[in-house]
Amino acid sequence: GAVVSQHPSWVICKSGTSVKIECRSLDFQATTMFWYRQFPKQSLMLMATSNEGSKATYEQGVEKDKFLINHASLTLSTLTVTSAHPEDSSFYICSARDGGRATETQYFGPGTRLLVL
Amino acid sequence: DAKTTQPTSMDCAEGRAANLPCNHSTISGNEYVYWYRQIHSQGPQYIIHGLKNNETNEMASLIITEDRKSSTLILPHATLRDTAVYYCIVRGALNTGNQFYFGTGTSLTVIP
Secondary structure (H helix, E strand, C coil): CCCEEEECCEEEECCCCCEEEEEEECCCCCCEEEEEEECCCCCCEEEEEEECCCCCEECCCCCCCCEEEEEEECCEEEEEECCCCHHHCEEEEEEEECCCCCCCCEEECCCEEEEEC | CCCCECCCEEEEECCCCEEEEEECCCCCCCCCEEEEEECCCCCCEEEEEECCCCEECCCCEEEECCCCCEEEEEECCCCHHHCEEEEEEECCCHHHCCCCCCCCCEEEEEEC
8 A cells, every 4th residue: 555656757858838747646645745856966955845726835946937837636746847947857756645644654656757858 | 855874885794783873963852763775776765763762663673862863763674675875864853844865875885
């Protein structure tokens, strides 16, 4: 149990286009999902916390108008990178908090690799 | 901000126990210690977590010191597939949304 999927697994796009990444909790309901970004040889950096039915909370330094987050259901959150530029190229990872478990463990998706040309 | 300190890298011989230390000297009484690992180009994988008592599951054991200022993750019989970056995380307080802040982790290399 506790499986989180992401789609697509990788994407290549031209500079200036927008890219949407989906994060789904497959076998549990996730009232809270999290989005991370990871550059090569670096650790994961939390970008935002996504709560079902409400606005996302962004970490300091993360542009909310550039990284649009929608958490429309208990099993789906989306991250849209708007007007992507080469510096947005990164590994994007989501996680979902299994609220049904007492200790609220987070489970991570496999990640989406974005390359902006 | 990450609240943990881990060695940058470690080696372990295949079949031997891998002991990965973590310091979390500023941990609060209601904060859990979580361990995840990340194999290259994959999402982090949950390993184990604990509050005060030592914990064991099918993957690993977690030993937490009595003062809770440090812990050790033990992989009892390391295999080549255990080569990964291991992250020790102290979970944020409930009123901050339970965010996980990752430190730099320990890069474990299991040697044949």
